Amino acid sequence: MTMEEGNVAAGKRKRNIGKKKGNKTKNKKLKMLEGKGKKLRVSKKMRNLFEKRARDYNSDDDEEEEERKEKENTEAAATRRGGGGDNSSEGSDDSGGGGGGGGGEEEEGGEIQPGVMKFTEGVRAFRVAFKNIIKRNIANDSLGPVLSGHKQLIAKKLAEEEAERKVKGEAKKEKHLVAEKGHVKPANYLDSHEKFLIGIATKGVVKLFNAVNKAQKAQKGLDPSRSKDAKMIRKRSKEAFFSELGKTSFPVQNSSSKDNTSCDPSNDEGPAWAPLRDNYMLTNPKLKDWDKMADSAIVDDVGRMSEDSGSDDD
Amino acid sequence: MARFRNRKTKVFVKPIVKKNQQQQSNVDHITGNKIPKSFVFSRGKLPGPIKQLQMDLRKLMLPYTALNLKEKKRNNLKDFLNVAGPMGVTHFLILSKTETSPFLRVAKTPQGPTLTFKIHEYSLAVDIAQSQLRPRCPQDLFKNPPLIVLSGFAAGDEHLKLTTTMFKNIFPDIDINTVKLSSCQRIVLLNYNKDTKLIDFRHYSIRLQPVGVSRRIRKFVQNHQVPDLRNLQDVSDFITKAGYGSESEAEEEAATVTLTSDLSRVNRASTKSAVKLQEIGPRMTLQLTKIEGGLCSGEVMFSEYGNGGNKEKPDSERGNEKEDGDNDDEMRDSDEDNEGEDNEDAIEESDEDDEED
Numbered sequence: 001m002t003m004e005e006g007n008v009a010a011g012k013r014k015r016n017i018g019k020k021k022g023n024k025t026k027n028k029k030l031k032m033l034e035g036k037g038k039k040l041r042v043s044k045k046m047r048n049l050f051e052k053r054a055r056d057y058n059s060d061d062d063e064e065e066e067e068r069k070e071k072e073n074t075e076a077a078a079t080r081r082g083g084g085g086d087n088s089s090e091g092s093d094d095s096g097g098g099g100g101g102g103g104g105e106e107e108e109g110g111e112i113q114p115g116v117m118k119f120t121e122g123v124r125a126f127r128v129a130f131k132n133i134i135k136r137n138i139a140n141d142s143l144g145p146v147l148s149g150h151k152q153l154i155a156k157k158l159a160e161e162e163a164e165r166k167v168k169g170e171a172k173k174e175k176h177l178v179a180e181k182g183h184v185k186p187a188n189y190l191d192s193h194e195k196f197l198i199g200i201a202t203k204g205v206v207k208l209f210n211a212v213n214k215a216q217k218a219q220k221g222l223d224p225s226r227s228k229d230a231k232m233i234r235k236r237s238k239e240a241f242f243s244e245l246g247k248t249s250f251p252v253q254n255s256s257s258k259d260n261t262s263c264d265p266s267n268d269e270g271p272a273w274a275p276l277r278d279n280y281m282l283t284n285p286k287l288k289d290w291d292k293m294a295d296s297a298i299v300d301d302v303g304r305m306s307e308d309s310g311s312d313d314d
Numbered sequence: 315m316a317r318f319r320n321r322k323t324k325v326f327v328k329p330i331v332k333k334n335q336q337q338q339s340n341v342d343h344i345t346g347n348k349i350p351k352s353f354v355f356s357r358g359k360l361p362g363p364i365k366q367l368q369m370d371l372r373k374l375m376l377p378y379t380a381l382n383l384k385e386k387k388r389n390n391l392k393d394f395l396n397v398a399g400p401m402g403v404t405h406f407l408i409l410s411k412t413e414t415s416p417f418l419r420v421a422k423t424p425q426g427p428t429l430t431f432k433i434h435e436y437s438l439a440v441d442i443a444q445s446q447l448r449p450r451c452p453q454d455l456f457k458n459p460p461l462i463v464l465s466g467f468a469a470g471d472e473h474l475k476l477t478t479t480m481f482k483n484i485f486p487d488i489d490i491n492t493v494k495l496s497s498c499q500r501i502v503l504l505n506y507n508k509d510t511k512l513i514d515f516r517h518y519s520i521r522l523q524p525v526g527v528s529r530r531i532r533k534f535v536q537n538h539q540v541p542d543l544r545n546l547q548d549v550s551d552f553i554t555k556a557g558y559g560s561e562s563e564a565e566e567e568a569a570t571v572t573l574t575s576d577l578s579r580v581n582r583a584s585t586k587s588a589v590k591l592q593e594i595g596p597r598m599t600l601q602l603t604k605i606e607g608g609l610c611s612g613e614v615m616f617s618e619y620g621n622g623g624n625k626e627k628p629d630s631e632r633g634n635e636k637e638d639g640d641n642d643d644e645m646r647d648s649d650e651d652n653e654g655e656d657n658e659d660a661i662e663e664s665d666e667d668d669e670e671d
Contacts, residue, residue, distance in 0.1 A: 179361030182415050184435045186445045186597065197516055198591050201503040204463035205520060205589050208498075212490045219491060 042120075349486045351378040352405040353394060355385050360409065363438060364416050368409050370439045370596040374502065374517055375407070376456040378486065391610060398423045405484050408610075418600065420480060421609050428610050429480060431600040434512065439595050450592050452499075455519055459486050460500035467506045473605055473616040474506065477513075501591065511618075513602065517595030522587040 042050075190198070354372045356364070372381055385394075394406065408419040416436070421428040443449035462485050467478045481504060488498075498520060505514040524532065531553065534541055546552055605616040 178413065180363060182433055182435055183363045184437050185441050186437045188445050194593075197503060197505055197514060198518070198593075200465050200505060201463055201501055201516065201518055202589055202591055204465075204503075205461070205498075205501055205591070208461065208490075209495060209589065212493060212495060215490045 347487055348402070348404070349378060350404040350484055351402055352407055352484060353380055353383060353398065353403050354407040354409070355383055355394065356409040357391075358410050360411055363436075364409060364411055366438050366440070367416075367436055367596055367598075371407060371409070373439070373456060374460070374500075374595050375484075376459075378459060395424060395609070406609075417603075418598075419610065420484070422480065422483070423609065425609060427476065427480070427615070428604075428606045428608070428612075429477060429602060430604040430606070431513070432603045434599040434601060436599070437597040442593055442595070442597060446592070449594075450519060450521070451594060452519075455499055455594070458497040458499060460502045460517070461485075461488070461498055462502045462504070465503070465505045466508065467504075473602065476605060477602060500594075511601060513600040515596075515598040515600055516593060517597070518591040519594045521590045521592060523590050524587050 352375050354368060354375060356368055360368065372379055372383070397403075398406070404423055406419070406421045406423060408421065410417050410419070414432075416433040418431045418433055419428055420431070443451075462481060464478050464481060467474050485502070501518050501520055503514070503516045503518065505516075506512075507514070533539075541552060543549070543552060601618070602616075603618040604614060607613040607615055
């Protein structure tokens, strides 16, 4: 049992000698060792054995035996490493660590003896240091677990970042305010002003509808195809309409209605449908001489079209 | 060489016409007057809510406007003018934003006067829909152009008269002999307040509701839902039960109309119906700040702040330099055109209305 344990310990030591910073693995192994409740004390005999093995491993003899021995040693070491890896719960790290550790030990070569002694002390020392660190970080900072001693630096950086964010946020808010200027969300209820406006609009609509009704009712009885009746229709509807609108006092409306009635008799003759009238579209002074204008208009259109088509090509 | 020339005159504005929509006629086949069409666009980069306001205004001006008008940064006013000509567009509504507030400019193409309004406050259509208990937007609400009602402009000066004519001409005329009442579904109200010199701009949808019918029966007929007769002894109880009269019924008395034709199953001919308005669309409070003779240029005919000249012009635009001389005459001519026989598209009321009634 002791041999095995010793072997296990040797394997682990080989693994970790080059890597004093392998915290996790070491920590776990240390814990494991503590869990076992034993402190491993290497007897002189064991130490010699280990040294011999290390020497053998590092020697440059080409003899087969030694090669074989080396192979065996390496194989044994590999199995030990593998076994050690299985023992501890982390697989891949340990094999890597073991390889590193083994390499480290081999490189040291002639200084193995002092290295081995330092190793155990180093392990102990590291354990103490690590425990101190863990203890220290129980205090939970707002900055989070920070191992570096430069806490102030980090605090500064974070403060800077926040300040930047604040400035940006304010700028955005200002922009937003300017964009929303004048935008008013209406209230849920109808306040008095709105009711007043709706009242005005309703009155207008009612007047219009009543006028239309009167005009169209007057038209109902008469047949619009008969020219005599058509004249009657127009007359009656016009009167009805303007009387309807003229009931309430509209100064502007009255003036405009007067204009209408004055110019109406002149336009009264002729059919009801606009295009059949002789002066269809001719009241617009621009279109009076349309037949004379035709050529120039066509030329203009053609000119514009060619421009557009030219631009489309490009 | 050809490339250089083409780059200058290239037009990027491409309004998209829906395929199933017939080509819109330029001239109203009933009245013979030109149908006014409009472009609603913006100058300069607009922040979020104002883009929505632009969309709301476009919907308001339907159907005679380009709903999907796409504009690029490098479009000038000239580009829009070039496209407006062949398409028969008569009015521009231009939105812009300075640091102080958004501005709305209403201009008549090609050389017409430009009215500049400062938007003091505005609410979007979505805001208004959120603030209402039952927002209402039937599907074919925007198929027909709206009516327009101008109020409070009566005793105004020249600039107010110009405003009224301008707004009257933006929307097409209505021939009362042939108009169908079912096609009048929207109304735009402009109310001028003399004291504050602010114009309230509102947009409502019109709804007709039969009057004299109790609420339960009306709902039953409209919704086709079988009513709950559990607690009643007889059907006559359901019909004759005296429901509480809503407070709006008193107002409805004044707002009733008698229909000549059947508008729907519920609103039948020769029965009284009440006119109910519900607000949709944007709400704005405008102040007229400037009138210019040309299209965003020209002589300043009226200025609220007393300083003439085009000082407060937002960023990149080059207006046309046209003469402003004949603008007054032009306005008068268009007045005569539009106020032909049997046409009324705007009804003006003064504030002394209430006394008369």
